[in-house]
Amino acid sequence: MSGTEDAPGAPGIAPTWTSSAKDLVTTAVEGAGRLWATVGFGIVNEVYWPSTGQPQIRDLGFIIGFDDGSWVEVKRARRYVLSTPRPYIPLPQIVYEGPGYRLVLEIVPDPQRDVLLIAWRLEARGRLYALLAPHLGLSGLDNTAWVEGPELLARKGDRNLCLLAEPAFSRGSAGYVGFSDGWQDFARHGRMTWAYARAEQGNVALMGELAGSAGVLALGFADSTEGARLLARSSLCSGFPAAREAFEQSWGIWGRGLELRNSRPDLARMAQLSAMVLKVHEDRTYPGAVVASLSIPWGNTTNDPGGYHLVWTRDAVEAGLGFLAVGHTRDALRMLDYLLATQEPDGHWAQNRFPDGRPYWNGVQLDETGFPILLATKLLEGRLIERTPAIEAMVRGAAAFIARNGPLSPQDRWEESAGISPFTLGIEVAALVAAADFAEADEDAYLLSLADYWNERIEAWTFVEAGGPLGEPGDGGYYVRLAPEARDGALEMPIEVRNRVGLTVKAAAMIGLDFLYLARLGLRRADDPRMRSSLAVAERVLKVTTPCGPAFHRYNLDGYGEHEDGSAFDGTGIGRAWPLLTGERGHFELMAGGDPTPWLEAMACMTGPGGLMPEQVWDAAPIPERFLYPGKPTGSAMPLVWAHAEFLKLLTASERGAPHERLEAVRARYDGRIPSASTWHWRRTAPFTRLPPRRELLIEAPVPFVLHLGFDGWQRIEDRPSTPLPFGLHGIRFGRDELAGHTSLEFTFFDPASGQWSNEDHRLALDA
Structure with missing residues (x-):
């Protein structure tokens, strides 16, 4: 299925993610599966696993290679219609139609496994090719991809994926993006000519040639190559119809519970x-x-x-x-x-x-x-x-x-x-x-x-x-x-x-x-x-x-x-x-x-x-x-x-x-009304210079302090220690009676912990 030669062009071009222009987002609403997929420009792009915070691929798209030597990448053609059974059931069917071809995809996250299933059917004089860009471990850097028999595999650390097909891929190739990937092969030769066995430690991609006119792809994820392979195989054995039915049924139950009047x-x-x-x-x-x-x-x-x-x-x-x-x-x-x-x-x-x-x-x-x-x-x-x-x-x-x-x-x-x-x-x-x-x-x-x-x-x-x-x-x-x-x-x-x-x-x-x-x-x-x-x-x-x-x-x-x-x-x-x-x-x-x-x-x-x-x-x-x-x-x-x-x-x-x-x-x-607060809270981070009449004053800080204060131009000077307030704050309260009859309050701060005085004096005008 593949050669033994390693792909040239390491490490590939600088990686990026894909466009944020999504057509749909999907996941199973219940079950053991922990996989989220997005669809953009008519193809699967980011797939997140084992949580919503961890994208693991850039995209999974398709090329149709025609018998006459021409080809089309469906993502770039943008000739597709997407539909779902109900607005609240994210089970997409995507129909691509163009000159000489009709491709139908259905995409279902397996409710029971960390696997994305894609059923496909092609009406064309040609073959379908799957293109997969792994971005394992939150990045397109330092990924390794390889072909092993009818399996397309990738790994980075403890993040592994396996892409299988039923019927099985007839050919596969691993390469470096921008140099030896499958898209470059078609761009240069108009068909799949490369069959590289491995691409190590770079921005890598995989291509697989699909057999027949219809089938199912299974993209599995696990913390080992063996686990990813097992999950993908299990999904194919269980079958696409079973996963689709369970997916649609559980989403249907959830969606029918929505209350709209x-x-x-x-x-x-x-x-x-x-x-x-x-x-x-x-x-x-x-x-x-x-x-x-x-x-x-x-x-x-x-x-x-x-x-x-x-x-x-x-x-x-x-x-x-x-x-x-x-x-x-x-x-x-x-x-x-x-x-x-x-x-x-x-x-x-x-x-x-x-x-x-x-x-x-x-x-x-x-x-x-x-x-x-x-x-x-x-x-x-x-x-x-x-x-x-x-x-x-x-x-x-x-x-x-x-x-x-x-x-x-x-x-x-x-x-x-x-x-x-x-x-x-x-x-x-x-x-x-x-x-x-x-x-x-x-x-x-x-x-x-x-x-x-x-x-x-x-x-x-x-x-x-x-x-x-x-x-x-x-x-x-x-x-x-x-x-x-x-x-x-x-x-x-x-x-x-x-x-x-x-x-x-x-x-x-x-x-x-x-x-x-x-x-x-x-x-x-x-x-x-x-x-x-x-x-x-x-x-x-x-x-x-x-x-x-x-x-x-x-x-x-x-x-x-x-x-x-x-x-x-x-x-x-x-x-x-x-x-x-x-x-x-x-x-x-x-x-x-x-x-x-x-x-x-x-x-x-x-x-x-x-x-x-x-x-x-x-x-x-x-x-x-x-x-x-x-x-x-x-x-x-x-x-x-x-x-x-x-x-x-x-x-x-x-x-x-x-x-x-x-x-x-x-x-x-409040009921929309502006209150007249009985107490105004003075803080060094939120000071004010005038206190309206008939209000109490609370001078507060996050640590204990001593207030050196006086009234009416530093008259009746005294030092007053703060007392604890709720939530670890400290403050000194001045009641209405104490403030009555004065025109101003002057003060500065002393920090007992450091023994330092503040270098700033404050004056607060007191309205009668």
Whole structure:
């Protein structure tokens, strides 16, 4: 079947992954199988095993070699139609048709084994050839491929694969990508002429010639060559029909449990598909781990082992809330269990992590600390779970972390800048209110006091009054995308714009849609004049009109997206429009008394050929040679779990008349009204220079301190030691009576541990 000669051209060209433009994602919904596959450009590309965090191949495609010496690679021809039995059953049939050929594929992950099965049928005067690009061990580097009888095999460390065929391959070859692989053979000779036995330690590929006009491929994975071979053989022995039946039956049972109320048929289909996408992204080796996307943004330009097949706490909770919206409580509960198990000892969650719990990036985003509190509270308010010691400990730990470290977040929700965004601050406030019900003695009053204060200060920290850099005559001001600090004048401070080399702008010159979540959480009313004026500015600055409808940029000057010529994001670029933001805008429309249906329709339109929703859509003139069309997916992540969850939540919110995220605890405390906090919390990370009348003052710090203070221009000087506060904080409280009659408070700090005085004096004006 193969020769004995080793392939030339080691180690091959520099490896990359494949395009993130997926047509479908699939996995078995139950059983022992631990394999996830994606389909893009009509072929299988990344296959993930043994968890959603570990892609093991670049792609598995096909060439048709005709008897007249011509040939076609079906991926490049792009003449195919993909269908599934139901929107919620990811069992694809792909039909390719072109001059002189018709190829039909059915793709099924074996529910009982770590094997991907592909049934094929070819109508053509020629033969079918399978091309496989192993990327074992999260990389295309240092893979070894070989042909052994009728078997195509590859290995890297303890990651092994075996590709078998029934009928068996009649020939096979191993080679180095770009030099001696099967595609190069056809490109140079118009047919399969090479039969190399082995390609060691490089970016390798395998080709197998299929016999007959129909058959089945089995791609097995294991921690040994023997194990991969055994699993692939077992699947072939069990047969494709048995795997297909078990796969379809289990998905059918799951999908029929979706609860959709009076939805339009087309929107209901999109909801069913969206729920399926969320479910596919859940790991079974590590139940409850939901990765952000089974894709690698602009993957055909990078060998990055991370991609989006990682668990972001924010995206996982969005998925959990999406499952709750359509009645799949058990799926949401597994996500909560996963979050309980992955919380860091200090109460926060790592920026993202592999499904097995290992952190990948270690940034801190306070919205990701607050979101699990919201999920647990939502489940409890709906009486879907009982309070447990584990849940109580999680909520108290997360609330303590927010209380100690807020209101500034080291990263915003776009993972780019430190500071205060209306989105993150809103999540912090809602989480503190929800957590108060879990607090121990004296903690609940502190949490509610802090929440009231931060809520009252949202505008002081993040709102630009009329006349700001983005305003026009008649505007009433706007919420900024991000304030770098929580202090007076911070909106005039510069922010470095990520992905735009050397660009800095004033905080007041950037806007995003982050403020819309304030209404969604119940902290502000949708008819608040500041919300309405902010929306007017945001729509003028961020909205783009596509053939699918309106879409929005994350913020002005965003650099995360393709370049102007459509070339891939490479650390710089131009931010494109995000469908999930269309969903956020639709939620606001609902809360303002409008009809969210047009926003749902726009989201459903901004999809790929299989209905998957991307991270970004193209918002410029079409560039056909790069497959970029207005309103359609770019090379960013697709599908994006967050976007599909947003669609589900908007659809169910439109049916029920209220956002799914809104908690009863938050509604009862604020109901959209700005509170007048009884206590203002002064911190060196969030100082203020004027205290309104009839407020108490709490000066606090994360460590014990002595306050050297005086009133009315350093009169009545004294040293006052701090006392312990909840959550490891320390502070000194000034009551209303003590502050009454004074015009100012002056103070500085002494650190008993180091014996050092602060080199800065502070003055606080006291309003009568």
